[in-house]
Amino acid sequence: MVLDNQYLNIKKILAYSSGMLGWSILITINSVMLIYFYLPPEGSGMEPLIPQITFLKIFSVLALIAAGGRFFDAVTDPWIAWRSDRAGYSRGRRIPYMRFSWIPAFVFCFLVFFPARLSESSINILTLILSLAFFYLFLTIYNIPYNALMPELAQSGRDKIKLSTWLSLAYVLGLIFAAQTPLLASLAERLFNITSRAVAYQLAILIMSLIAGLCLMIPAYTIDEKKFRTGKPAVITFRKSLSVTMKNRNFRLFLFADFAYFMAVAIISGGMLYYLKVLLGLDEAMSSTVFGSMIIVSILFYPLIMYISKLPYRSDTKAI
Numbered sequence: 001m002v003l004d005n006q007y008l009n010i011k012k013i014l015a016y017s018s019g020m021l022g023w024s025i026l027i028t029i030n031s032v033m034l035i036y037f038y039l040p041p042e043g044s045g046m047e048p049l050i051p052q053i054t055f056l057k058i059f060s061v062l063a064l065i066a067a068g069g070r071f072f073d074a075v076t077d078p079w080i081a082w083r084s085d086r087a088g089y090s091r092g093r094r095i096p097y098m099r100f101s102w103i104p105a106f107v108f109c110f111l112v113f114f115p116a117r118l119s120e121s122s123i124n125i126l127t128l129i130l131s132l133a134f135f136y137l138f139l140t141i142y143n144i145p146y147n148a149l150m151p152e153l154a155q156s157g158r159d160k161i162k163l164s165t166w167l168s169l170a171y172v173l174g175l176i177f178a179a180q181t182p183l184l185a186s187l188a189e190r191l192f193n194i195t196s197r198a199v200a201y202q203l204a205i206l207i208m209s210l211i212a213g214l215c216l217m218i219p220a221y222t223i224d225e226k227k228f229r230t231g232k233p234a235v236i237t238f239r240k241s242l243s244v245t246m247k248n249r250n251f252r253l254f255l256f257a258d259f260a261y262f263m264a265v266a267i268i269s270g271g272m273l274y275y276l277k278v279l280l281g282l283d284e285a286m287s288s289t290v291f292g293s294m295i296i297v298s299i300l301f302y303p304l305i306m307y308i309s310k311l312p313y314r315s316d317t318k319a320i
Contacts, residue, residue, distance in 0.1 A: 008154060008159060008163075012153070012222075012223065013162075013163060013166050014166075015218050015222040016153060016163070016167075016219050016223060017163075017166045017167055017169070017170040018170065018215045019098070019142075019146050019215065019218065019219040020146075020167045020170040020171055020174070021170040021171075021173055021174045021177075021212075021215045022102075022174070022211075022212040022213065022214070022216035022217075023142070023146070023171075023174070023212075024171045024172075024173070024174020024175060024177075025174040025177050025208060025209075025211065025212035026105065026106060026109045026135075026139060026209065026212045027139070028174060028175050028179070029109060029178045029209070029212075030109065030112065030132075030135065032178060032181070032272060032273065033113065033201070033205065033273075035062060035063075035066070036273045036284075037049070037113055037198070037201060038050050038062055038115075038124075038128070039060075039062055041277055041278045044197065044277060044284070045197035046197050046201075047119060047198075048120050049115050049117070049118065049119065049121070049124050049198075050062060050120065050121070050122070050128070051120060051122060051125075065125070065129055065132065066132075069132040069133065069135075070136075072137075073139075073140055076137055077140055077144060078245070080140050080141055080144045080145070081144045083097075084097055084145040084148060090226075091225060091226065092225030093145070093148070094146065094149050094225055095145075095220060095223065095225045097141050097142065097144075097145040098146055098216070098219065098220040099220045099221070100141065101138045101139075101141035101142040102142055102213060102216035102217050102220055103213065104138040105139045105141075105213070105216060106209045106210065106212050106213030106216065108131055108134045108135035108138060109135055109205075109212070110205050110206045111131045111134075112128065112132055112135055113201065113202055113205045114131075115127050115128060118196070118199070142216060146219065149219075149223070149225070150163060150167075165302060165305065168302075169299070169302065172295045172298060174212075175291055175295055176291060176292050176295055177208065177211070177212075178208060179290075179291035179292065180208075181201070181204045181205060181208055182201075182204075182283075182284035184207060184208070185201045185203070185204040185284075186200070186283075186284075188200045188203045188204055272290065272291070276290065
């Protein structure tokens with residue numbers, strides 16, 4: 001089926017990009033708030049929620065749980081991709097997965113921050129492991145098929161650059177939204193006379209998760225995959241699919257670059273509240289200003305990227 005060029009208009013671009021906005025809010029909340037919420041520093045107004053157990057005198061139990069969630073996510077990513085490629089639903093290969101997973105994804109995001117007890121307890125370790133595993137699972141079920149829609153929505157190189165730019169903008173906007181969580185918690189304390197800082201954070205995360213959930217819903221119900229899909233359900237086995245993918249040199253280079261990028265982002269976002277509270281002695285609400293300033297600077301480079309993407313392409317250029 002040939003893509004109708006009129007389908008990829010600004011409305012569809014905004015509708016599709018909203019999914020990235022929702023994903024970014026959820027994943028950033030998890031990255032920024034997880035360690036700070038469960039192992040807060042002194043003077044934060046909260047107490048640790050899990051025992052500070054270490055393995056090999058290096059790895060804390062919380063670090064292992066967080067890393068385990070990411071590892072679980074890495075395992076489920078290719079499996080969900082394979083399942084989506086093989087799907088033959090009447091609504092398409094991607095949209096049904098998105099409609100199935102958008103509600104559990106944002107629900108389990110805020111359940112990660114609703115432990116069994118708001119005090120130090122070993123049972124909180126179990127509830128965190130379960131909620132974190134389901135959060136990553138349903139976010140993967142949504143995000144992998146969502147990303148697979150892009151090459152079919154934008155079939156030309158220029159359209160891919162345009163849509164990728166919008167997705168990148170939606171991603172950084174999600175960072176800005178999620179960075180407002182400490183500020184929202186402070187507002188909740190004052191407006192609702194909440195005496196517990198942890199409860200205020202829970203309310204703020206609940207509100208942010210609901211906003212993200214609405215963003216995830218938009219592309220799932222406004223994009224008609226049947227109008228533009230060009231591919232057919234795959235018949236390749238999971239093992240063969242994974243083998244062929246990993247043998248692709250360009251994919252391995254992309255995987256390395258993607259890993260390095262998100263590792264850097266995780267280091268910055270995961271430690272931001274500690275940098276502000278412990279090292280600088282500032283209020284956590286300052287994270288909204290810091291994140292916002294960082295992201296505004298990055299956005300200033302977007303016009304340059306768009307300009308470079310429009311430069312003539314030399315067909316005789318050798319691939320890396």
